[in-house]
Amino acid sequence: MPRSTRPLAAVASALVAIALSATACSEPVTENTVTASDGVTYDLSPEQSGRIQVDKVDEIAAKVPQEIRDRGTLIGTGSIGSLPPLGFYATDDTTPIGSEIDIEWLIADTLGLQLDRRTADWAQNFVKIDSGENDVFISNVTVTEERKDKYDFATYRLDNLAFEAKKDSGWTVEGRKDVAGKKIGVGSGTNQEQLLVDWNEQNAADGLPAAEIAYYQNASDYYLALGSGRIDAYFGPNPSAVYHSSSTGESEVIGTFSGAGDALQGEIAVLTKKDNGLIGPIQEAINHVIEDGSYEKVLAKWGLQSEAVSKSIINPPGLPRTAP
Template identity: 60%
Template sequence: MPPRRSPRAVTAALLGLVSVLSLTACGNPAGGTGSEPGGGAASAAGAGGGKSLQINLGPDQKRVSTPEVASIAALVPAEIRARGTLEVTNSAGSVPPLTFYATDDKTVIGVEPDIASLVADVLGLKLRYHPVDWANIFVGLDSGKYDLGLSNITVTEERKEKYDFATYRLDNIAFEAKKGSGWKVRGPRDVAGRTIGVGSGTNQEKLLVDWDRANVAKGLKPTDIKIYQNAGDYYLALGSGRLDAYFGPNPVAAYHAASTGQTEIIGTFSGAGDALQGEIAATTKKDNGLIRPVQEALNTVIENGAYGKVLARWGLAEEAVPSSELNPPGLPRTAS
């Protein structure tokens, strides 16, 4: 994920939602959005004339909540229980619907904060959020400054050496191109000779690098990979034609394409490559004792329906997982 984008720019983009938002076609399997617009809202019609998704952009989110479960709360490491807070870090100000700023330019909102709030509820802890740039998520986890990372973090084999994971969403990634570009990405060959933007340090970058190496080994033209640190820059490059496509998280790409009407999705893939369905996971420092209660908290809200309400609220029901898994197979290591 790229680091912070201007909060006002993010909010303005959402307020301009007027076209079809394909992610809403799945409807709301949990029987409600758990959100009442306030302090600024936007909506988009569901695909094919389906139910409209109401997007609350205000600081008063009226988040979906769930009761504490004492038996799970008792599993939380003693230091965290004594403190009474769950220190969660994320890459804020990225782009909707993952994590971004509300209309007050300071309140962090999105599907990731909502999931974090549910976990804190089950654990009986007060949620405290720490927006940082992408790299500092891991620096903070390493140092113990933060307890938990919830920021669209993909499980990878390399990351599993230092971190523990409890999955909570499918990881699908997408190529976004200028509307009417006339090309599709169905596999590695399709990016040969193209100029593709990607976020630094992301699993998308790793996959793109691997594809490029494989293409070059076969005698195909290299991909010109451009690294970006914020959404404003790569969308400007995409709009001006300096990029053929941008490779990033599918929810972000779908939201942007729907809100502007200027881009389109030209290919989607698992975040872990062809052989494996990638998964997004809550992330802790390895062996610090927190990941098991986090996993149990996630399974609790999956079972009681609160999880489904949160995903439906942000139009991400299609990325739901049936249960949270501990340290599943992740994105393979980048070829050396």
């Protein structure tokens, strides 16, 4: 998105307030919406009255494991606290909203289930899937070869990462050598952390200094660090970087990369416990909403059209294994 020329209203959520700091003024927006310069209006309200809904598909729903059908709910887990548009809190600072939750609802609707959306820290999401407490983990999860040992995946979005720096920082990241000696913020346990670790190893072999990796859990923390110059850039999901940079005008995207590395286009996927019988109907549900157009509407609602997939794939090649 190009830089927004509209002002941004402060909202109740402290996290969203960080993302929506004031820019040049021309006309006001309502408290619960933010309009980007490309015309996308983001609904930040807890009501989400414009949520895209679909009807149950009996043929697909019949393939859901009986225990889940009897329960009548799809129990989803994910992390909340990142910037729009993936998963964040609405203006009531309580209700999880975003593109990931909307995708979750499309799947639940198609399977004839109510969505029971829960939140947890990143590592705890895996624990809750391992224990069987939750059915699906939908929260910008990248397919990796190591994760495929324990989990099944059904893809629904391309995985693109971005380096975000202060506006007019004067540098770009085209490859690993450009981060040598820089201080880069990441989320712990993410694939972007692993990519930086790999780049540091390759740079060390070439006699280049390592990038210093700084870890952050909350958007408010890493944007404060970025604004104060305590880090040179933040390496995170491309959708959030584009949203923040275009909305505030305080930062810019200085490089984008596949989440799976140089040799493979990474993909974001629904994660389930391996061989529990759920990933098949989930993949069919995703392909159904791709075909009927509702998937495209959800991506357009959140400005993510460029990360669309043409079909969902079960357990595709993922981020390569780390060296033992």
